[in-house]
Amino acid sequence: MNALQRDLKKLVPLVESLGAEKVESDPHRQRFHVQPTVGWLNDPNGLCRIGDTYHVFYQYGPFDATGGVKHWGHVTSRDLMHWEHQPVMLYPDEPFDCHGVYSGSAIVEDGTMYLYYTGNVKHPGDYDYIKQGRGHNVCLATSRDGIHLDSKQCLLYNKDYPTGLTCHVRDPKVFACDGRYYMVLGARTVEDRGEVLVWESADKLHWTCINTLTTPEPFGFMWECPDLFELDGRWFLAVSPQGIECQNVYGCGYFPVYGDWRGACTLGEFRHADFGFDYYAPQSFADGDRRVQIGWMGMPDADYTNPVDFGWQHCLTVPRQLTRDGDRLLQNPVAELAALRGTAHDLPDGETVSAAPCFDLLAAPAGNFTLTVADGVQLAYCEAERSCTLYFTNAAMAYGRTSRHVVLDAPCRRLRVVGDASSLEVFLNDGAAVLSTRYYPAPGPATLCLTGCCGTLYEITL
Ligand code: FRU
Numbered sequence: 001m002n003a004l005q006r007d008l009k010k011l012v013p014l015v016e017s018l019g020a021e022k023v024e025s026d027p028h029r030q031r032f033h034v035q036p037t038v039g040w041l042n043d044p045n046g047l048c049r050i051g052d053t054y055h056v057f058y059q060y061g062p063f064d065a066t067g068g069v070k071h072w073g074h075v076t077s078r079d080l081m082h083w084e085h086q087p088v089m090l091y092p093d094e095p096f097d098c099h100g101v102y103s104g105s106a107i108v109e110d111g112t113m114y115l116y117y118t119g120n121v122k123h124p125g126d127y128d129y130i131k132q133g134r135g136h137n138v139c140l141a142t143s144r145d146g147i148h149l150d151s152k153q154c155l156l157y158n159k160d161y162p163t164g165l166t167c168h169v170r171d172p173k174v175f176a177c178d179g180r181y182y183m184v185l186g187a188r189t190v191e192d193r194g195e196v197l198v199w200e201s202a203d204k205l206h207w208t209c210i211n212t213l214t215t216p217e218p219f220g221f222m223w224e225c226p227d228l229f230e231l232d233g234r235w236f237l238a239v240s241p242q243g244i245e246c247q248n249v250y251g252c253g254y255f256p257v258y259g260d261w262r263g264a265c266t267l268g269e270f271r272h273a274d275f276g277f278d279y280y281a282p283q284s285f286a287d288g289d290r291r292v293q294i295g296w297m298g299m300p301d302a303d304y305t306n307p308v309d310f311g312w313q314h315c316l317t318v319p320r321q322l323t324r325d326g327d328r329l330l331q332n333p334v335a336e337l338a339a340l341r342g343t344a345h346d347l348p349d350g351e352t353v354s355a356a357p358c359f360d361l362l363a364a365p366a367g368n369f370t371l372t373v374a375d376g377v378q379l380a381y382c383e384a385e386r387s388c389t390l391y392f393t394n395a396a397m398a399y400g401r402t403s404r405h406v407v408l409d410a411p412c413r414r415l416r417v418v419g420d421a422s423s424l425e426v427f428l429n430d431g432a433a434v435l436s437t438r439y440y441p442a443p444g445p446a447t448l449c450l451t452g453c454c455g456t457l458y459e460i461t462l
Contacts, residue, residue, distance in 0.1 A: 005093040012062050012071070012088050015039075019311045026310035027443035028422035031358050031462050032081045032340070033297070035315040036060055040067050043171075043225060043281035044294045044316050046089075046106035046115050050146050054080055054287075055113070056294065057089060058316065059103060065308040070100035072117070074147075079336045080292070080319040082462060086147055089115070096121065096137045096154035103171040103225055104139075105283060107181070107204075114204060115141040116183065118170035119154060131190065134158075134167035138185070140205070155205060162197065162209055164189055169197070171225045173283065174204075182262075183207060184226040186239065194223035194241050198261060213237055213257070215267055220244040220251065225281040228261060231291055232324040235261055238273070240281050246272065247404055249301050252280050256327040268327055275406035276390060276426070276435035277304060284322060291322045292334060297423055297436055304400030306422075306438055317436055318418055318425055330431035333360075333418055342461035352449040356459040359446060361417040363455030371417065372449045374441035379426060381412050381452075388412060388428060390435045397440045406433045415455070419446060 001009075019038035023029065035041060040061035048055050053076050060073030072090035075083040090101040097119030104117030119137040127133020138156035143149055161169050168188040175182055183199040195214035199207040220241035227238040235257040244251045253272040259265030273282060274295065282295035295317045298306075306313050320331040341360055345353050352372075363369070371379040376394030381387070391403035408428060416427040426435040448457060 002093060005091050008091045008093060012091075015062050022310055023312045026312070028307065028440055029310070030315050030420045030422060032460065033315040033318060033420050033423060034058060034075050034083050034294075036062070036073055036312050037085050038062055038311050039065050040312075041073065041296070041314040041316070042070075042298060042300070043103045043296050044283050045072055045103050045117065046113070047283050047285040047292070047294060048106040048108050048113065049285070049287055050108055050111060050113070052078055053146070054078070055106070055146055056083075056316070057106075057115070060088065062088070065311055065313045070102055070120070072101050072115070079339070080334050081336050081340055089143065089149060090117065090141055090152070094119070094152060094154075096135070097139055102136075103281065105173045107174050107176060111144065113143040113146050114174070115143070116172040116174045117141070118172065120170075130168060130188070131166050136167055136170045138172050138183070138207070156207060161187075162212070166190055168222055173225075173227050175229070182228070184213075184228045184237075186223045186226045188222040192221040192243070193218045194220040194239070194243070196223055196226045196228075196237060196239065198228075200262070210262060213261060213265070213267060215270075219270065225283065227282070227284055228257075229284055229286070229291060231322060231329070234324060234327070236329060237261070237267060238282060238284070247275065248277065248299055249303070250280065250299065252282065252295070254329060271328060273329070273331070274434045274436050276404055276437040277302070277401045278423075278438050279317065279434075279436045282317075292319050293322050293331065294319050295436070297438060304398065306399055307440060315423065320431070323431070325432070328432070331434050332427060332431040333416075333425075337418065337460070340460045340462060341458035343459045345457040345459075347448060347450045347455040347457050349454050350449070350451045352447050353457060354445045354447045355457050356461075357419065357421045357441075357444075357446045358460035358462070359417075359419045359448070360458045360460055361415070361419070361448065361455055362458075363415040363450060363453050365412055365415055365453040367452060369415070369450060369452030371415070373417075373419065373424060374439070374446055376441060377424065377437075377439050379417070379435075383411060386411060388426075388433070388435070390426065390437060392439070399438075399440060401437060401439075404435060404437075406435060408433055
């Protein structure tokens with residue numbers, strides 16, 4: 001252990017314990033979503049299961065609720081709903097990761113965790129830090145018990161990447177396939193085009209770049225947090241592209257992959273993963289037969305924000321199971337959420353019902369409907385246009401959020417809304433379209449009013 005790691009290992013728990021009381025007194029503290037102990041959170045990292053324990057890591061800035069140098073925070077769970085905080089796994093404490101232990105992924109072999117991540121290094125000097133001055137290194141950390149770090153090393157430096165790229169090459173997602181290991185890396189070319197590099201390895205340590213995945217026409221300047229996985233016989237490439245036209249400042253979605261991504265292949269039509277305000281950088285993992293995906297319920301560089309007076313900011317989404325419908329992905333909360341359903345309330349058409357702040361609402365609309373939550377957020381569906389709009393009617397709850405919409409492929413016949421103390425996740429038509437947002441209602445029970453149809457509201461009890 002080096003001296004910096006030794007000191008950070010003392011400092012982070014100290015900062016966490018000093019801030020805990022204030023953080024826990026926040027009425028908007030989430031109940032079943034992953035959130036930082038104190039400070040800042042962004043992308044989910046290193047998702048995996050070992051035995052019956054799920055491990056979720058996240059981009060963590062313990063010293064500053066508005067950002068800071070990134071660590072890997074760590075939580076574990078048996079049911080993807082109750083989360084236990086663990087000590088930080090990765091600190092920015094080596095020359096190859098000293099300005100941030102950036103996003104990455106996990107593979108598990110014989111009980112050992114292999115954590116691949118980007119070591120971010122900003123060299124001192126007058127640089128733009130895009131084309132010059134930045135190291136984005138592929139690093140590998142290992143842990144035999146899933147809690148303590150055993151080793152850390154740098155596997156690839158910028159000099160090892162193909163030519164024609166800027167310094168922005170990051171977010172390794174590693175997986176095993178056909179007896180070999182593969183890694184996808186997000187990249188920004190010197191022409192400011194986003195793409196994904198595909199790497200291959202026989203031993204998890206030595207990597208060769210074997211392919212580049214991109215669109216024939218430019219599609220944004222950078223593709224962050226790639227994920228490549230097979231679902232029900234079709235491969236999908238998920239990315240968070242920056243510099244595309246969409247409702248949010250950055251996009252987040254997926255392409256179906258036609259052909260073999262190791263060689264000749266093309267990317268199909270890009271689809272947005274989520275139409276709300278707060279969704280970015282998702283990562284998935286294979287959990288037995290199911291594929292589970294978790295996103296960051298936030299958006300970098302957005303012009304709306306979140307309160308930080310209690311010393312923390314941001315959370316992850318509820319874990320969602322992905323299923324395939326042709327070239328589309330459906331997202332639905334994992335079954336474990338329904339197991340937490342407690343008291344059920346009828347939601348008669350037009351009547352306001354008040355319930356616990358954590359809820360799971362189900363309805364089967366047959367035409368236009370409106371759902372009002374906490375007298376400050378509305379979801380309005382227009383059957384003629386098949387459009388669903390999520391908008392804030394109370395600015396005090398919005399922190400700058402205005403409205404977002406989605407046009408559905410089919411009439412809306414299924415509505416599910418998952419509420420936690422400060423988030424709403426709307427699932428339409430069994431996960432064909434999703435809208436996620438943070439919101440900041442007055443403390444106390446949530447009030448819900450559905451007009452145009454009736455529904456059932458289950459309180460979530462933890
Ligand atoms: C996405 C991202 C990643 C990077 C990480 C740094 O939100 O920018 O590309 O690894 O966040 O925190």
